[in-house]
Amino acid sequence: MAxxxxxxxxxxxxxxxxxxxxMPKFSAGQIAGWLYDKKVATIDEMTNLSQKNRERLKETYExxxxxxxxxxxxxDGTVKxxxxxxxxxxxxxxxxxxxxxxxxxxxxxxxxKMNCMFCMTGKQGFSADLTAAQILxxxxxxxxxxxxxxxxxxxxxxxxxxxxxxxxALEILTADYGYKWxxxxxxxxxxxxxxxxxxxxxESNCHLAVSLHSPFPAQRRxxxxxxxxxxxTEMVEILHRYDFSKQRRLSFEYIVFKxxxxxxxxxxxxxRLLRGLECRMNLIRFHAIPGVDLEGTDMxxxxxxxxxLTRHGLFATIRASRGEDIFAACGMxxxxxxxxxxx
Ligand SMILES: C[S@@+](CC[C@H](N)C(=O)[O-])C[C@H]1O[C@@H](n2cnc3c(N)ncnc32)[C@H](O)[C@@H]1O
Ligand code: SF4
Numbered sequence: 001m002a003x004x005x006x007x008x009x010x011x012x013x014x015x016x017x018x019x020x021x022x023m024p025k026f027s028a029g030q031i032a033g034w035l036y037d038k039k040v041a042t043i044d045e046m047t048n049l050s051q052k053n054r055e056r057l058k059e060t061y062e063x064x065x066x067x068x069x070x071x072x073x074x075x076d077g078t079v080k081x082x083x084x085x086x087x088x089x090x091x092x093x094x095x096x097x098x099x100x101x102x103x104x105x106x107x108x109x110x111x112x113k114m115n116c117m118f119c120m121t122g123k124q125g126f127s128a129d130l131t132a133a134q135i136l137x138x139x140x141x142x143x144x145x146x147x148x149x150x151x152x153x154x155x156x157x158x159x160x161x162x163x164x165x166x167x168x169a170l171e172i173l174t175a176d177y178g179y180k181w182x183x184x185x186x187x188x189x190x191x192x193x194x195x196x197x198x199x200x201x202x203e204s205n206c207h208l209a210v211s212l213h214s215p216f217p218a219q220r221r222x223x224x225x226x227x228x229x230x231x232x233t234e235m236v237e238i239l240h241r242y243d244f245s246k247q248r249r250l251s252f253e254y255i256v257f258k259x260x261x262x263x264x265x266x267x268x269x270x271x272r273l274l275r276g277l278e279c280r281m282n283l284i285r286f287h288a289i290p291g292v293d294l295e296g297t298d299m300x301x302x303x304x305x306x307x308x309l310t311r312h313g314l315f316a317t318i319r320a321s322r323g324e325d326i327f328a329a330c331g332m333x334x335x336x337x338x339x340x341x342x343x
Contacts, residue, residue: 002086005064006035006043006057007140008133010168011177017061023053029177031057036178039140041065064133065141068093078322081142085110085134089127092155093138096322103150106138108166109157114191116211116224118255120289121156130157132168139173151181153188154209158226160196170204183207184247194230201242209282210235212252214261215269232273239277250279255286256302258295267308274314281309281316 009017014028027049034046043049043058068081069090079095089110096103110127112119138155139145151173153159159166166188172178173186183205190197191211201208212232214220220227244250252274256262270281283306286296297305302318309316 003058003062003064004060005131005133006031006061007064008131008136008165008168008172009035010171011175017057021053021056023049023056027053032177035063036172039145065137067141068143074322076322079144081138083134083138083141085128085130087128091130091134091138093142094155094322095142095144097144097147098320101149102144102147103152104139104142104148105152105154106135107155107157108135108153108159108162112157113161114158114224114226116191116226118213118223118257118286118289118292118294123289123291124156129162129165132165132172135165135169136172150185150187152186152209158191158193159188160190160193160200163196163199167200167203170206174206184249187249187251189253191224191226192230192232192235193226197230197235198238201238205248207249207251209251209253210239212254212270212281215266215273219261236273236277239279244278250277252279252281253284254281255284256297256305257286258297258301260294262297262301262305264308267305267312270309271312271314279314281314283316283318285319285321287321 006014011028011032014031015025018025018027018031030048031046034040040046041063043054043061043063046054049057066083069084070082072080074080077097081093081095083091083093085091091107091110093107094105096105107130109129111124112121113126114122116122139148139151142148153166170183170186170188173181174183184207187207187209188200188204189209189211190200211224213223215232217227217231217233220232239250254261254270274281283302285302286294288294288296306316306318
């Protein structure tokens with residue numbers, strides 16, 4: 001029978017495990033230390049547990065870490081890793097070094113249910129939720145794990161659609177018994193789901209990025225079907241009730257599509273919609289995907305758009321596009337691998 005991973009277990013869950021196995025209560029903290037501080041690969045390395053207890057633990061559990069099965073390196077230093085889950089699904093993580101910073105973009109699901117028009121993962125459809133173990137493994141088993149400064153949930157999947165597991169991973173990354181990271185190092189990106197949105201705001205202190213892409217609900221619905229169930233106007237109303245002026249940051253993601261959402265009326269409406277919110281706007285270049293009739297706007301228009309927003313009180317930046325030579329648009333590598341296996 002397949003063993004259960006210890007990776008991804010919170011301290012209280014480890015407490016239950018050691019209790020069930022008749023091990024001393026304090027072993028939960030010891031196991032957490034071996035996992036999240038020393039990052040061991042096997043239970044045998046947990047040498048302050050007695051030999052008997054290690055054997056007992058090994059009957060049912062394993063550390064559960066697994067290295068990436070494939071990687072693609074970009075000329076700009078970006079590396080895209082492909083991990084295989086025990087069920088045989090493929091997920092992507094993208095490592096993005098940038099001067100002093102090194103950011104990992106992690107996946108929260110295999111595929112996605114949200115079906116955004118411009119997204120390769122959306123086209124792939126939904127296959128499975130990732131467990132906290134599989135989310136954390138992307139960080140745990142990353143070859144560059146010791147250089148990581150930031151994590152963004154901007155890989156495959158919609159984090160709010162798998163919130164229990166995402167919150168479990170966030171707890172482990174930020175807890176004293178876990179990675180001890182400041183929540184300021186972590187950003188969760190979402191299209192916004194009614195179920196989950198406020199829970200995330202209440203239960204986590206990590207930064208929030210909202211994928212906006214159009215300030216007009218009718219148009220946003222055509223780009224992002226999730227708008228039908230939970231409108232951006234309602235989301236903005238809710239966001240006004242939370243404080244983003246201190247440690248926690250709120251940002252909006254906006255892919256600038258040529259002739260679709262890049263003219264002055266869009267910029268004006270964005271300023272109106274977000275007035276009074278402490279936030280910033282990230283303008284994103286569109287990574288073209290096969291079979292989709294959308295095009296990214298040119299750089300001059302993007303700069304003009306950015307400058308209008310910033311002049312009118314909405315601080316905006318243009319996100320550098322990384323790894324274009326390695327299919328960095330999310331979902332492309334795993335889709336290619338799945339296709340290859342089918343052929
Ligand atoms: C892949 S999503 C994952 C997180 C979450 N599901 C969301 O949509 O915010 C991360 C970001 O990538 C953006 N994105 C998706 N497809 C893209 C593409 N083809 N080009 C540029 N950005 C894209 C999304 O809009 C979102 O802001
Ligand atoms: S953009 Fe995000 S929510 Fe939309 S399909 Fe892609 S992963 Fe899912």
